[in-house]
Amino acid sequence: MSEGKATNxxxxxxxxxxxxxxxxxxxxxATLWFTGLSGSGxxxxxxxxxxxxxxSGRLAYVxxxxxxxxxxxxxxxxxxxxxxxxxxxxGEVAKLFADCGVLTMTSFISPYRKDRDLVRSLHVExxxxxxxxxxxxxxxxxxxxxxxxxxxxxxxxxLKNFTGIDDPYEAPLNAEITLDATNTSPQEATVLLMRxxxxxxxxxx
Amino acid sequence: MSEGKATNxxxxxxxxxxxxxxxxxxxxxATLWFTGLSGSGxxxxxxxxxxxxxxSGRLAYVxxxxxxxxxxxxxxxxxxxxxxxxxxxxGEVAKLFADCGVLTMTSFISPYRKDRDLVRSLHVExxxxxxxxxxxxxxxxxxxxxxxxxxxxxxxxxLKNFTGIDDPYEAPLNAEITLDATNTSPQEATVLLMRxxxxxxxxxx
Numbered sequence: 001m002s003e004g005k006a007t008n009x010x011x012x013x014x015x016x017x018x019x020x021x022x023x024x025x026x027x028x029x030a031t032l033w034f035t036g037l038s039g040s041g042x043x044x045x046x047x048x049x050x051x052x053x054x055x056s057g058r059l060a061y062v063x064x065x066x067x068x069x070x071x072x073x074x075x076x077x078x079x080x081x082x083x084x085x086x087x088x089x090x091g092e093v094a095k096l097f098a099d100c101g102v103l104t105m106t107s108f109i110s111p112y113r114k115d116r117d118l119v120r121s122l123h124v125e126x127x128x129x130x131x132x133x134x135x136x137x138x139x140x141x142x143x144x145x146x147x148x149x150x151x152x153x154x155x156x157x158x159l160k161n162f163t164g165i166d167d168p169y170e171a172p173l174n175a176e177i178t179l180d181a182t183n184t185s186p187q188e189a190t191v192l193l194m195r196x197x198x199x200x201x202x203x204x205x
Numbered sequence: 206m207s208e209g210k211a212t213n214x215x216x217x218x219x220x221x222x223x224x225x226x227x228x229x230x231x232x233x234x235a236t237l238w239f240t241g242l243s244g245s246g247x248x249x250x251x252x253x254x255x256x257x258x259x260x261s262g263r264l265a266y267v268x269x270x271x272x273x274x275x276x277x278x279x280x281x282x283x284x285x286x287x288x289x290x291x292x293x294x295x296g297e298v299a300k301l302f303a304d305c306g307v308l309t310m311t312s313f314i315s316p317y318r319k320d321r322d323l324v325r326s327l328h329v330e331x332x333x334x335x336x337x338x339x340x341x342x343x344x345x346x347x348x349x350x351x352x353x354x355x356x357x358x359x360x361x362x363x364l365k366n367f368t369g370i371d372d373p374y375e376a377p378l379n380a381e382i383t384l385d386a387t388n389t390s391p392q393e394a395t396v397l398l399m400r401x402x403x404x405x406x407x408x409x410x
Contacts, residue, residue: 011392012256013249015267020259044218051217054225059264061305062220071327072297075290085280092277093298100266100307122276187216 021101027058028202029098031091031123032193035110035172036135037164038150039142041181041189045135046105048186049193053103058203061097063090064107078161084115091119098128103202111163113170129202133193134175139164141182226306232263233407234303236296236328237398240315240377241340242369243355244347246386246394250340251310253391254398258308263408265308268295273313283366289320296324303333308407316368318375334407338398339380344369346387 022028032049034042046062053060073089076082087110097104110116116132123130142164143151154162161167172178177196179189197203227233237254239247251267258265278294281287292315302309315321321337328335347369348356359367366372377383382401384394402408 011253011395013252013391014256015252016255016259016265021264021266024259024262024264047218047220048216050221051219054221054229057229059226059229059306060221061226061301063301067301067304071300072294089277089294093301095276096266096268096272096298097302097305099272100302101264102305102307186218190216 018099018101025059025101026204027101027103028129029101030103030129030131030197030200030202031094031098031119032103032105032131032133033094033110033116033119034105034107034133034135035116035175036137037139037142037169038109038162039145039147040135040137041179041186042109042135043107044186045133045179045181045189045193046107049190050105052190052194053203058103059101060103060105062105062107063094063097068093068108084112087112087115088118091122094119095122095126095128098123099126103197109163109169111167111169113172116172129200131177131196131200132172132175134172134178135181136171136178137181223304223306230264230306231409232306232308233334234306235308235334235336235402235405235407236299236303236324237308237310237336237338238299238315238321238324239310239312239338239340240321240380241342242344242347242374243314243367244350244352245340245342246384246391247314247340248312249391250338250384250386250394250398251312254395255310257395257399258408263308264306265310266302267310267312268299268302269312273298289317292317292320293323296327299324300327300331300333303328304331308402314368314374316372316374318377321377334405336382336401336405337377337380339377339383340386341376341383342386 034046036042050060050062073086076086090106094104094106120130153159154165163169198205239251241247248269255265255267278291281291295311299309299311325335358364359370368374403410
């Protein structure tokens with residue numbers, strides 16, 4: 001440590017700690033892992049929450065198919081091994097974002113318990129808060145909504161291994177939060193999740 | 206868009222834009238890509254800059270071997286294909302961090318021009334600022350310092366394909382910044398880089 005000439009900065013060479021960044025941002029980083037069927041409302045809730053957080057001065061970021069599948073994970077397909085690696089990489093990146101102090105939301109079906117549990121264990125090991133949010137909208141509702149027309153394609157056989165139709169969705173056994181978009185609007189979900197983040201001390205009131 | 210009941214938040218469902226997060230953080234995200242030989246001083250400069258930025262209220266984060274090789278890229282080895290994929294993934298993650306508004310530093314030898322140019326093109330495509338910083342400390346100095354004893358091992362044949370010894374380092378042709386740790390201390394480098402970030406409008410004075 002020595003005094004710089006040009007500024008009043010104290011010089012350090014080691015890593016900035018998670019606590020220092022948390023003080024700067026006035027929040028603690030965390031991963032909010034949304035899981036649920038296609039059309040369950042994961043992304044709508046995640047983006048509504050992201051807006052509410054940023055609007056109230058908190059740094060939040062959503063990792064979803066748009067920014068992951070065409071970038072980091074564009075060299076992965078849909079084999080069992082690739083799906084597992086897809087979730088693992090997303091988990092590792094979310095952990096880095098949360099370590100940096102960001103309230104990080106991930107919005108992926110992530111149907112397998114084993115994969116989600118691996119991501120949770122990566123966070124526990126690194127002492128990074130992990131919140132599993134099960135958007136448990138019934139498949140009948142998801143299929144009725146079918147915003148991308150995917151259920152239709154799956155039912156007609158055009159799309160194989162579709163979660164909920166001919167591939168399993170393994171519901172979380174111990175999700176921190178369970179929501180059902182049938183009776184909870186994205187706004188109501190956001191209010192509920194903001195309250196949870198406050199209660200956990202991740203954001204201030 | 207509708208008014209929420211419990212708060213005075215205006216509800217949105219779309220993505221938060223890069224500009225909105227930049228306003229919140231009062232800075233623009235960017236990737237500062239450090240490249241140079243082992244022992245050139247990349248990490249020391251990156252961490253000194255990270256401290257100076259955080260101490261002056263800016264959000265900065267370093268991606269380096271410690272948080273990448275044991276996490277996201279732990280399933281990669283040192284084959285040509287794996288080295289390329291290593292740099293590609295780091296580039297994609299840095300791009301996401303910068304998109305989130307973070308001043309993101311990467312500290313990896315990244316010896317091949319082709320790999321660095323790919324990362325640059327990913328950033329250009331996404332309109333995310335990319336600053337290549339060549340820490341061009343001469344190999345004689347790096348080998349004399351040899352902080353991890355790696356040059357010794359490479360010279361004795363214990364370590365194969367070591368950059369600068371029996372594997373090439375392809376110096377950048379158009380790096381935004383070139384530094385030599387022989388005549389520039391980490392503190393001087395930090396002052397110079399902070400000035401550059403200000404001139405580029407990435408941080409305010």
